Amino acid sequence: AQSVSQHNHHVILSEAASLELGCNYSYGGTVNLFWYVQYPGQHLQLLLKYFSGDPLVKGIKGFEAEFIKSKFSFNLRKPSVQWSDTAEYFCAVKPNTNAGKSTFGDGTTLTVKP
Amino acid sequence: EAGVTQSPTHLIKTRGQQATLRCSPISGHTSVYWYQQALGLGLQFLLWYDEGEERNRGNFPPRFSGRQFPNYSSELNVNALELEDSALYLCASSVHTGSSYNEQFFGPGTRLTVL
Known part of the structure; x- marks a missing residue:
């Protein structure tokens, strides 16, 4: 069974600081990888995704993530955070099979101080 | 285009009761997923x-069950409610199953409180 580990439960940054949120997964086969974000009072929404090809993927609002297969990692980055990035971020893994279910990490709460 | 909708928004039950949560997927989506947060x-x-x-x-134990209707909407039923069932229940929908990627679109959730 697959699992997802998000290393940081709560991250506090000042505006303009750089962000990197860690995500590691365990699964032996091919996977699809996702980062979802939940802004205060809003639905979960997709930030970015990786299926195949270029391991560096870009998402909305200036976020990007890099898939490093050898490290089973899919870390989320943003060079300069804004107060509006305050939210909870979830990493998810879905095996690339017909019956594969998505497994989510426990989430990382990001607080950006103005 | 309407997103995923869930009802009710909040649900308060007592231990031992049954809860029914509903989800309507985005039009054209055939897959529905349920999560507990x-x-x-x-x-x-x-x-x-x-x-x-x-x-x-x-x-999850068998007292968590559900079904999907011909119009692809779905129900989640939780029988013999326990205090630890208190949570936000999220529904998501996607286009179709298969080996290709399926982005999941989430609804706002139903907040279930068991007293």
Whole structure:
């Protein structure tokens, strides 16, 4: 069974600081990888995704993530955070099979101080 | 285009009762997923329905069950409610199953409180 580990439960940054949120997964086969974000009072929404090809993927609002297969990692980055990035971020893994279910990490709460 | 809708928004029950939660997927989506998000925890996968059939199930007891209707809407039923069932229950939908990617679109959730 697959699992997802998000290393940081709560991250506090000042505006303009750089962000990197860690995500590691365990699964032996091919996977699809996702980062979802939940802004205060809003639905979960997709930030970015990786299926195949270029391991560096870009998402909305200036976020990007890099898939490093050898490290089973899919870390989320943003060079300069804004107060509006305050939210909870979830990493998810879905095996690339017909019956594969998505497994989510426990989430990382990001607080950006103005 | 309307997103995933869930009802009710809030539900308060007492121990031992049954709860029924409903989800309407985005038009054209055939897959519906249910997740439990307990306070301070991540999303725990509950159930996945596609084309009216249960495709996969998470590590939850049998008192968590559901179904998908011909119009692809779905119900989650929780029998013999326990205090620890108190959580936000999220529904998500996607286009179709298969080996290709399926982005999941989430609804606002139903907050279930068991007293």
